[in-house]
Amino acid sequence: MVHEGVLVESRTMRASVAEHTEALDRAKTLSLLPDGMHVTTRMVADYFEVGIEAIRSLVKDHRAELSENGYRVLTGAEVESFKDLTSLDKYTGRHLALFTRRTVLNVAMLLRDSIVARHVRTNLLDTEQWARTASTTAPVDNSVIHNLVAWLDARIRETVAHQLGQHDARMTRIAEDSVRTVIGQTVVPLLNHAIRADDERRREISDIRREVAAIDRALRARMPVGGMAAMDAMSWREFEEHVAGLCRRDGCVSVANTSRTSDLSADLVGRTADGRTLVVQCKHFAPYRKVESGEMQKFIGMAKVEYTADIALFVTTATFTPAAVDLAVRHGVTAVHRGLLERWSAGRALQVLR
Template sequence: MINESALLESKTLRGSVLDRTDVLDRVKALSLLPDGMHVTTAMVAAYFEVTVKTLESVVEDHRSELEASGYQVLTGKRLALFKGASGIQSRSKALALFSRRAVLNVAMLLRDSEVARQVRVYLLDMEYLARTQPVENPAHTTPMSLDDRIDQRITHILGKTVVPMFNALIETSGEHRRELVALRTDVQRVEKRLRQHHARLERLEGTRDDRSAVGVMASMDAMNGRAFEQHIARLLRRDGCTNVVVQGGHGDRGVDITGRTADGRRLVVQCKRFAPYLNITSPDVQKFVGAAKVLYSAEVALFVATCPFTPDAVRIAAETGITAVHRGLLEAWSAGEPLKVLE
């Protein structure tokens, strides 16, 4: 696996990427408690689509590591103060809380969660690519070759994570020789999987040979949810829409942006900045249909996503008058091609 084995087995490697908590929202939206900082055990289990018992087992096995990442159990006065400050209603005498760092730590410990696996892949496939991209000189922009980008990713992983582990093992004693050999084998597997994943990303993002790797979609993939909504609002204004208001967040009733088209029609937009290998499903579209048509009486409704739509989602969108702006259409729109529904 693409260093999944290394993340699962190496505490050192896990610690080196714990600050990349933004990856959690890129794979799947993580709901937080009212304090905006913590989640409960049940919420973490729901995010990773595992049982509470499974999560509790992970905590039991790695408690000290998770506590260092921000996991804590509140009791007594501390629990009472937290309930009062956050407005949480609970009769429990103890409350386990996870910080975002702790949730990311769990993602690197859960073996049997598909969501956790996607987080690990995204960490070592997308984030390392973003870190190694050079700053472009507008006057001298030279597209990177495929081999150059792959070499940079491999170099980063070897130089920043695996090699330091090798050195630490060598410096200890001969009892770690077997582990060192195993890690060397993992490095070879990493290189192979990096090439496979890069080819997959090329297909998903439609990267052309005549375009820099840091293109329209790559920049959107690096945005957080709020920045993505603002980007879509700018596109709407560019295409003549008026009264454009970004209202995404808690209490938005399923609509992130409202406004008027150039000819005065009521406009609502739902924005989903998901990882490119995920999909917008029919329940996602059905939920937006209710908000757009019933709550807002929209005449033009856009569901904008950085990922594909499932066939069922496309069918429901077409039947209900929703314009599905999938990854490919979004790229063309961002590059200057107007949406026909706005004309």
């Protein structure tokens, strides 16, 4: 197996595995900004458990490569716009460096003095080795062996007949037997070895698959109950109950599920501890999905007109399109995307419910 250090030295090797961002989560959970797509320099340093200057120095040395993989620096009005979009109130600087998950993976392949980065590189190479093994170990079709034996037998007969010409049948049989003996002592053992090697390779693949399944089960067992993997595995009803539980944990009362008794775009209704009306829409989507502006517009109309809600939450396991976020901001809806939902589930109360 290739040593993980080769990724530090070879840009070509890094480029070949740049899409495997799932290796980050196998090593450690990567927290994202409220937009669900980016992290700051400080967050990258915290993930790799190194000082922030180590990340800044690495960016300086490999700026071009990191930029190709999504690194960018916002300035001026861009910073303010991003803060408004993500409710990033704590950041007050004039510049904001942003890393995507792919950029963070790029950092993991370059950062030498980080145990977390080494784990990520090892996971990457394990994934790459598995992909190559799976693509090059197609089972040998034994019918090919049988066809080859039949072809050899036919060639023996033709060759002997041609060489002996008009000799009698007894001489023909002797010659055929002699040729078959030579074939049996040379070619057949090679064919048998190929069949045995194929069987061994199949057993190896089966063992690897069992090990991968066992590791996956172990990792899932170690994930916190409120982790995104657990929420992704929920049904939509279980997800609604989970969000209801988070609201109750943060002091809300009389939280009731309305999705089973009404076709309006509200799944939960209740009140905050100080008496404000709360309306919640829950969307249990796949991580790659995005909540569109039409869905947000429907929820806004229902929450504000039908329920005259003081607080409107749109909670999803996915993310929102920029147009949906813009509508939410303009109409006072709190858009709880995947990253914010993860932090809420981990114990951080939503600002709007405090």
